[in-house]
Amino acid sequence: MIPRIFMVIFNCSQPLLIKAVIRYIESPSRQSSCSERYLILAAVSVYLGSTFSSSQYLYRTARLQLSVKSSLTSLVYHKTLGTAADAADTGKATTVMSTDVDAIAEAPSMFHDLVGRVLEVTFGLLILGDQVKWLWPVPLIIILFCSRVSKFVAKNIRSRQRNWNEATERRIGALGSILGSMKSVKALGITEALLSYIADLRNDELARAGEKRFMDCQYNSSANALGLFSPAITVALFAIVSHFKNVPLDTAVLFTTVAALSIVTHPANMIMTIYPRIVSVASSFERFQEFLMASPLEDTRKLEAEVRPAGTNNGDAVSLTDVTVNGKNSQPILRNINLKLSHGSVTVCCGPVGSGKSVLGKAILGELPTAKGLVRLSSKKIGFCDQTPWVMAGTMKEVICAFDASVDEAKYKSVVKACCLDHDLSPFHDGHDGLHIGSRGVNLSGGQKQRIALARLLYTGENIVVLDDSFAALDGTTESQVIENLIGPAGLLRKNGAAVLWITNSAQYFQFADHIILLDKGMVSREGTAKEMEPYVDALRKFSVEDDSPAPSAPTRPDKTQTKRDAHNDLYRQTGDISLYAFYLKSTGLVAPIAVVGTTATYAFFNTIPTYWIKFWADSDGSNTAVFAVGYLLIAFMAWAATSVHMWTTLCLLAKRSGTHLHDALAVKILGAPLSYFVATDIGVTLNRFSQDIDLVDRQLPNSFARFATQCCKMTAQIIVMSLVQTTFAYAVPLCAIVVYFVQRVYLRTSRQLRVLDLEAKASLYSCFHETIDGLPTIRAFGWQRAVEQRNINAIDLSMRPVFLMRCLNRWLLIVLELIVNAVAVAIVAFAVLGGSGRGTRVGVALNLVILTNSTLVSLVLGFTDLEVSLGAISRLKSVEEMTPQEDLSGEALIPDKSWPARGELVLKDLATGYSIRHNVLSNVDLIAKAGQKLVVCGRTGSGKSTIFMSLLRLIESTGSINVDGINILVVPRSIVRSRCFIAVPQDSVVFKDASLRFNLDPTGTVRDRNLRDALKSTGIWNVFSDANAEAADILDQKLFSLPPMSVGQQQLFALARAVAQKHRLAVSRCYSDTGDDHSQRARPIVLLDEVTASMDSTTETKVYDVVEKEFVAEGHTVIFVSHRLGGLLGRLREGIDAVAVLKDGRVMVETDFNKLSNVESGDEQSNASS
Incomplete structure (x- = not known):
């Protein structure tokens, strides 16, 4: 706070210095040379003191801000570690960690700045009172009036800021889910639907942003009225009063008054503009507090040492006594569970899908609190x-x-x-x-x-x-x-x-169990040894292929992470790269930037000309006081109108257009990239494009562009006016420009290097957050909270280093620039008091312009710095648009007719495919799936089953040919292949919790409610979401997170229901008829099922096969199962029609004699039994 007080003292000394210099120049009898030296020494002290005190203040403020930011970020992470896994939201945590923490970290500097501004206003009013006597309250009255108007306008800013942040949070959360499941997203062929979904979220976000920005325009309009009208009204009243008193205008008093008004109005204006920032900080603080106050995960487990006297431990590692666990709707999902796990024992928990098996595990892990009963653990x-x-x-x-x-x-x-x-x-x-x-x-x-x-x-x-x-x-x-x-x-x-x-x-491995419990409907229905339980669990048996x-x-x-590539591209990007400006202006259109530049130039002219107008006024004979007063007020009005229109064109026109275009282009490029792009690029890096870079485009780039343009125009106008009143200064301009040029070259080179470090460190920090949220149950189970928290602290510390160095670099740059302006100011004073020539009005204009020029130059550099940072985001977005590979290649342009595929026959010829060009997982594969056939592709883990699945869906590159009904899909656009040729159910089921149940089933929104409900009912999932009396539309329109959660097995059933819905969606789009019993003319997409029964019991597995038979096989679809287990499939294969393809050593062996496969399984089972 001490440096800030010194800043106030030195700033408020400048009007007094101006008065002393003008008095000395206009004095009839010059004083001694000692007075001249004192004036020059005073000028040196005032200007250097202001520079170094502000430097110290900003340096210490930066340290405080980064300390607060580091602490709050660590606190967010600590809170996240204690949040229930189903309540942890990547989008919310990321928004709180970035947007909200950044806003709150500004609060300490805002407090110190507010105190300093209040002191400057107070001292300025005292100086003003000494000059204009009883007129000193005029600016205070204007301040109070404008503050009331601003308060009235800004009363809804807080709610609008909150709405904007929440909309951003929803968009980032959705993108996080999509980017984390790109393999499944592409397999489902819903990229276009997701682009539309993202666009809707983005439009909603921009609508919320528009409401906030419009309020900002109104608020800043009222705040700017203070700085523009206060000097004009005060000086006009002072001149009119002096005219009626027949007192000539005193040049020293006039220019001292103008300088004092600048000391008063600028801080007062800053105080008023701080209010929206305070509102924004309050909104962020409220969200931050809400995040911290959210109910933590309640661990109801007890250690044996806590519930048993010393020496009475019974040796059980885990003991559950009458444990009941409730779901979200407070209905029990586990009831009256009694279980003991002893050291060295293996207990198997089995049961149908949705019976509560995973819930039991989570209760032991402490991920779900018990509503009744006790869980005791040895550790x-x-x-x-x-x-x-x-x-x-x-x-x-x-x-x-x-x-x-x-x-x-x-x-x-x-x-x-x-x-x-x-x-x-x-x-x-x-x-x-x-x-x-x-x-x-x-x-x-x-x-x-x-x-x-x-x-x-x-x-x-x-x-x-x-x-x-x-x-x-x-x-x-x-x-x-x-x-x-x-x-x-x-x-x-x-x-x-x-x-x-x-x-x-x-069940074939139950022989290894010391104890087995069978769950059904959340209760233990049977328990005992493997031999005792054999009659009850035999139906659960699954088999494997040898x-x-x-x-x-x-x-x-990847040889080098995408983060480093982006950072190094930014490092070597040329300053003022015209292509970046062109890229940005292309996203805004021509009208918006032309309007911004036009209003900027108008404002700069009318904002600078008053000082020169006052010179003419002071040099006049006093007979045209009314003309000069009205002219001054008109100039102020024109400046106010120009800056108001300038704010609207910047925030409501330019920002919205660029934000819409750049985000849409980014989404199209990223979602259109091949799967290999997401393999090589960390999700944190990609998500940063949508969060950090788009945030810069929304919140910083428009303001930086407008600010830089404004300060350039103001600086040009001020240099012109100063050159007119001080011709000697015109000779110093080239020298100052050369110095500034070399200084900014050093600055930009260093800032780019620091920016590289900043990007890499931030990407690491974001990835750390996302990774932690994904693995909360595992982290807590192993007790790794302290370890991951220390890792996060290290990441935070690493991310703060380049930021702190960047702040220090900015301070250095400001010192150098202010010293240049200080040298000019001292030179003006020295020439004025030593040269003995020049009028007081010229010196007054020059020294008042020095005050303005100093702040203008600082704002110009800061605006340029912000613009450079923002252009880094534009450079990265431009790089994504130009460098991101796209899936659809040249030559993939064949568009089959709408009846394709009419039969669904698949022929693979000399297929070679893999995850990289240098290594093929499968080579020379020949395989035929006849129309209407069921083909099972099986083999051991890593044998290439999923590779075939992905090659059919064109997720990876292949050579050879993949013919469907005689058309090679390698020359068909991949979106058509996935959306029309195949109906896929990938191994990793993807759901979007923030979207509706309807959207998760049918992203296109074209399937009728009846069909969606029937699809859910056929797979047994409808009862998870609804009771018998619920209306389908009401359930389907609910957000998925508000519905009862699904187990992994239920998610696989849900994925199958989505496949059935896709069949109806294709019918609606007239790819084939959905009415009538004649299927001969219907197009039949091939159905791909990848490990669809991996997490299911045999009863549910049977239900899945029944659905497949009814919905697809019976209607003539070719169905390809990718599975490492045959189990219940063998009994459903039709002799002479269906086939099994066994993958081995990258080759395919087709088997139609199912007895051989049965013998293989029997032998496998017997070998297991004997071991």
Whole structure:
């Protein structure tokens, strides 16, 4: 605060210095040379004191802001770690961490600035009172009037700011969900529908932004009236009073009054413009407080040591006594559960989909609080492997060893071997230790991710283990081997004495269990040993296909992250790159920038000319006082009108048009990129394009562009006027320009390098947040909260370093620029008092312009700095538009007629495909799926099953030919292939929680409610969302997050219902007829089902096959199952019609003798039974 007080003192000394210099010049008898030296020394002291005190103030303010920002960001992360997994929202956390925290961090500087401005207004009024006597309250009255108007206008700013932030949060949340599931999104062929959905969210956000911006225009219009009309009215009244008193205008008093009014009105104007910022900060603080005050996850579990006296522990690792767990609607989803897990034992929990198996696991993990009963644990650190495994970005070794500072190599190798990872990943030339698995494990197959998560669980060595269907993505052979290595008689978990709860429906492995519980409708219906439970769980049995050869997929690994590429592109971007301005202006159209520049030039002229007008007024004989007074008021009005229109064209015209165009173009490019782009690019980097860069486009770039244009015009006008009144100054302009040019070159080069570091650090911080939200249950289960929090603190610290250095660099630049202006000001004073020539009016104009020029130059540089940062966002968006590869290639232009595919016959000829050009997973594949046939593609994990799935959907590049009804789909646009040729159900079911149930089923909105309801009913999902009396439209229009949550198995059923809805959607779009019983003329898309029953019990699996038979097979569709289990499929295959394709060593073997496959399964089962 002390530097700010000195700033006030030095700033308020400038009018007194101007008065003293003018008095000295106009004095009839010059005083001694000592007075001249004192005046020059006073000028040096005032201007240098102002520069260095402001520098110290801004430096200390920057440190305070960054300290507050770091603390608040860490607090957001800490709160996120304690939030329930189903309540954690990536969009909300990101918005709070970025937009809200940035706003709140400005609060301390706003407080100090407010105090300083109040002091400046007070001292300015005292100086003004000494000059104009009883007229000093005039500016105060104007201040009070304008403040009342501004308060009336701004009363709704807070709510509008909140609405804008919430709309931004919804958009970022939706984009986070979409970008995190791009493989499934593309497989479903809903890219166009999602682009429309994103555009609707964006339009809603811009509508909310428009309401806030319009209020800002009105507020700033009333605030600017103060700075423009206050000097004009005060000086006009002072001149009129002096005229009636027959007192000639005193030049020293007149220019001192103008300088004092500048000291009063500028701080007062800043105080008024601070109010919207205070409102914005208050809104952000309210959201931040609401985020922190949200109910945390309630851990109702107790440690044995807390509930039992010392020495009375019964040896149970986990004990559940009469446990009841409620869902969102307060209805029990688990009731009266009693369970004990002993050290060294394996307990299997089985049951149909939706019976509460995963809920039981979450209750033990503490992810769901108990409504009744007690959960006792020997330790709250639990080894957990989820159905959808969570893996951090990094190398395979880093993920498995997690946060172990000193890696136990022997232990690491043993767990890798136990999970069959050494065998599966051995083909990679750089070794599996260095394999980068990518964001969310995007470089891995589902089975590889599960085995890495299992290896991590083994490495941690926890004594309590929860396995939630953790082997579902593995083929039968790999599954048998891994299970044997983990929970077999000599398994690692048994050796470690771990208490294991294994949630599974794989009955062939129940022999490994010491105890089995069967759940049904949230209650334990049966329990006992494997032998006792055999009659009750036999229906759950699933089988595997024997296959011993690995054929690992080939993940791609980027040589350099997208963040670094963006940053280095920004580093070498030329200053004032015309192409960037052209790119930005193209997004705004011609009208908006022309209007902004025109109003800017008009405002700059009428804002600068009053000082020169006063010179003429002071030099006049006093006979035209009314003319000069009215002229001054008219000039003020023109300046006010110009700046008001300027604000509207900037915020409501230019900002909206650029925001709409750039966001839409970005969305089209990103969603149109191939899958390989998302493999090579971290989700945090891509999401930053939509959050950080679009935020710059919305909130900073329009203001920076307008601010820079305004200050350029004002600086030009001020230089012209100063050159007119001080001709000597005209000779100094080229010299000053040269100095400024070289200074800004050094500044920009350094700022670019710091910007590189800033981008990389911020991307790392955002990725850390997103990764944590994805893995909250796993992090809490293993007790990694402190470790991930320390990692986040390190990321925050790293992200603050370039920001702090950038602030220091800005301070250096401002010091240099202010010293240049100070040198000019001191030179003017020295020439005036030493030269003995020049009139007081000229010196008064010059010194008043120095005050304006100083702030103008500072604002010009800051505007240029902000513009450079914003242009960095434009450069990155331009790079995305120009450099992002697109899926559709030249030559893919064949548009089949609407009846295609009429039969659904698939022929693969010499197909070679893989995840990279250098490594084909499959080579020379020949395969035929006849029209109306059911084809099962099976094989071990990593054999290439999913590769075939993705190649058919054109998600990866292929050579050879893929013919559907005689048309090679390699030359058909990929959007048509996915939306018309195939109906796909990918392995990873994707849902959008912030969208309606209707949108999740039918993103195009063309399917009738009856068909949507029937699709949900046919898969058994309708009862999850609705009771018998509910209206379909009411349920379908509800947001998915407001409906009861679905288990993983239920999400797979929901995905199947979406496939049925897609069949009806294609009927509505007239790709085939949806009426009548004659199917001969109907187009028949091929149905692709990728591991659709992986997390289901046999009863639900049977229901799925029944739906497939009724909805697709019976209507003549070709159905391709991608599965590593045959199980219930074998009994549904038609002899002589259907076929099984077994993948092995990148080749395909087609089998139509199903007895051979049955024998293989029987042998596999017997080998398991005997082991």
